Amino acid sequence: QITLKESGPTLVKPTQTLTLTCTFSGFSLSTSGVGVGWIRQPPGKALEWLALIYWDDDKRYSPSLKSRLTITKDTSKNQVVLTMTNMDPVDTATYYCAHTPQWLGASRYYFDYWGQGTLVTVSS
């Protein structure tokens, strides 16, 4: 059974760097084709894709946020970490991590398992 859980600060100040950790179980991020992504959702607003990291350490970022994001993985700990620099109140959102599956070693392009999300508020 695949599960993911996000953790990190609930409150950050403007200009600070946010670091979020996704701890997962039920799969290995060393399995060919597997990926873990981050998606956020401001209160009352739509989902927004942020970043994704694959089993082979290939990293992809939203073009609009690329300069502020870094995604890394620790396969031995079953964790994926997202950092976002220069936080602003508009970055207040629930941040989700999600699993992207593989089939016969090839990546599939959808999010089949999601964490419960963690609300991050940016305020001084």
Next chain:
Amino acid sequence: QSALTQPASVSGSPGQSITISCTGTSSDVGSYNLVSWYQQHPGKAPKLMIYEGSKRPSGVSNRFSGSKSGNTASLTISGLQAEDEADYYCCSYAGSSSYVFGTGTKVTVL
């Protein structure tokens, strides 16, 4: 990479069918048959309902179906039930392992 366009709201009576559209561009929806749909109840994480345009994950009711024509994907819910009342989001692969989500649609069961 702009958000895919969905109607803000769609409503229907129990037992009816409704369709939610998701309009993108030739760079995302139109180029790939890789649209997925997610259901989100208030305060909950999104749940995958449709992937790769028209495929249903195990456990998802066959009342949910997906299709695509040109730059527009659609999600149809047939035999509408009270439990289907939720927000729905489409998501398309947009090349180079990037993704774009839709603006979201609130489904109301009258």
